[in-house]
Amino acid sequence: MPVKKNKKTIIYKFAAVTSSMYYDKNILAKVAYDVLEYAEDKGYDNLLKEQEQAWQKKWEESDIIIEGDVAAQQGIRFNIFQLNQTYTGQDERLNIGPKGFTGEKYGGSTYWDTEAYLLPFYLSTADEKVAKQLLKYRYNHLEKAIENAEKLGFKDGAALYPMVTINGEECHNEWEITFEEIHRNGAIAYAIKDYIRYTGDKNYLTEYGLEVLIGISRFWAQRVNFSEDKQKYVMLGVTGPNEYENNVNNNWYTNLLACKTMQYTIDSINWVKANNPEKYNQIIEKTNFREEKEIKQWTKIFTNMYFPYDEKRKIFLQQDGFLDKEIKPVSELSHLERPIHQHWSWDRILRSCYIKQADVLQGIYFFEEDYDTETIRRNFDFYEPLTVHESSLSSCIHSIIAAKTGDEKRAYNFYLNAARLDLDDYNNDTEDGLHITSMGGTWMTIIKGFAGMRIKNNKLSFLPFIPEQWKLYSFKIRFRNVLLKFEVSKESLKIENQSNYDIDLIIFGNSRLVKKNSVSEIALRQKSS
Ligand code: BGC
Secondary structure, three states, rough: OOOOOOOOOOOOOOOOOOOOOOOHHHHHHHHHHHHHHHHHHOOHHHHHHHHEEEEEEHHHHHHHEEEEOHHHHHHHHHHHHHHHHHHOOOOOOOOOOOOOOOOOHHHEOOOOHHHHHHHHHHHHOOOOOHHHHHHHHHHHHHHHHHHHHHHHOOOOOOOOOOEOOOOOOOOOOOHHHHOOOOOHHHHHHHHHHHHHHHHOOOOHHHHHHHHHHHHHHHHHHHHOEOOOOOOOOEOOOOOOOOOOOOEEEEHHHHHHHHHHHHHHHHHHHHHHHOOOOOHHHHHHHHHHOOOOHOOOOHHHHOOEOOOOOOOOOOOOOOOOOOHHHOOOOOHHHHHHOOOOHHHHOOHHHHHHEEEEEOOOOHHHHHHHHOHHHHHHHHHHHHHHHHHHHOOHHHHHHHHHHHOOOOOOHHHHHHHHHOOOOOOOOOOOOHHHHHOOOHHHHHHHHHHHHHHOOOEEEEEEEEOOOOOOOOOHHHHHHOOOOOOEEEEEEEOOOEEEOOOOEEEEEOOEEEEEOOOEEEEEEEEEOOOOO
């Protein structure tokens, strides 16, 4: 190729990626050549334009604008970019690894991170099909989850989803995680409820969800045993979300999720039975569900479950033996010992009172509507000072709970930590890959924390505040067939309904109709309409 003197020559390099997930191995090379030809014909400029347009659409749906705080703005945009880059929902065989495609740690596998931390972002910023794909991934692995439970001695269709998986099989190799960190099953059931609560798509239960719920409830029913001593059901030998203690009895969070799953499964059974009896009969046949017996057994369990509680402090206990530990706040540790997982032996960590990430608080976060603010604050004030936040999943949940209790300063500090974790390499581990799960969590801190978004009786509810450092923040939420833009300033909350449907919202506890294609403004401090 002649390169002319004093002239600029541009060489375009095209690359094509194909996968045997989509094409027969034997034609992979040919497919790649076809793609290259297509790319070459189209040309670099056109491809770039298409890419820009696709991204523009993504940003229109999911951007969060923050005025007055460049670091926070850069942080959240970096997070949103990575979330959109990682998952599009085009293929139900795919899920989201904690590091996305940015690093090999965690092997690209799926964890409970998806259901607990990532689903909400896709639910609110993309078509509901995207979030549905994440749920279907688990539905498609139900048989494997039943096999997985069978390997451990469970029977009759009990399902234990793996802690770490690519294809439905357990890929983790530590017994205290694979056999004991069973709370992941609960997050999978919770996500079904979360999705339906958000989208209103109850048919998901009929199509897929109920089978999964029955499998998981059966697992819980077999995993507990009745303690003659306590005259209650107990769950022994588990690891809660706090992986800094293993093999504990009655992890409050796991017991809670087990009960909530069984209750929700029964509600779902009643709904499917009433609304689609034909499909219900197919499901009971397929799952060999013994309706009366199993419902009776689950009800007995969730109404008689043991939950460790400290009467003196009036807090839920992380597990039976938690108060036997030497309780000393993290603030008394020398900075030379932090992070403890790099300075202490496992023996020492496992016996200590130090908590890796939200555990009791994770349960309170999921089922917040069951607890009054004082109860939430008491538990936060007891557990947070003992928490080392050595999982990137920790800050976001603490931020949301701090916001809920009105502690705006701490909510903001936890947010900053989550938002810039990788940009500033706070944990000195960004070289392992980005913390994609924490990025979903960061989005949640703004939407659920600062803006206080919840779903209440099929309606979107908001209780917004603005961090002191910010002048304004704005975001968009897709809810069912409506697209809303919110703008929170020091003075007001502005809501723009960008759709052709009216919507009834709950703002500061009051009902508020926002008509189609209109803007509504509410004073921020006034806290009533
Ligand atoms: C956390 C788990 C999480 C995993 C992957 C661990 O450090 O403790 O809760 O699922 O990382 O993000």
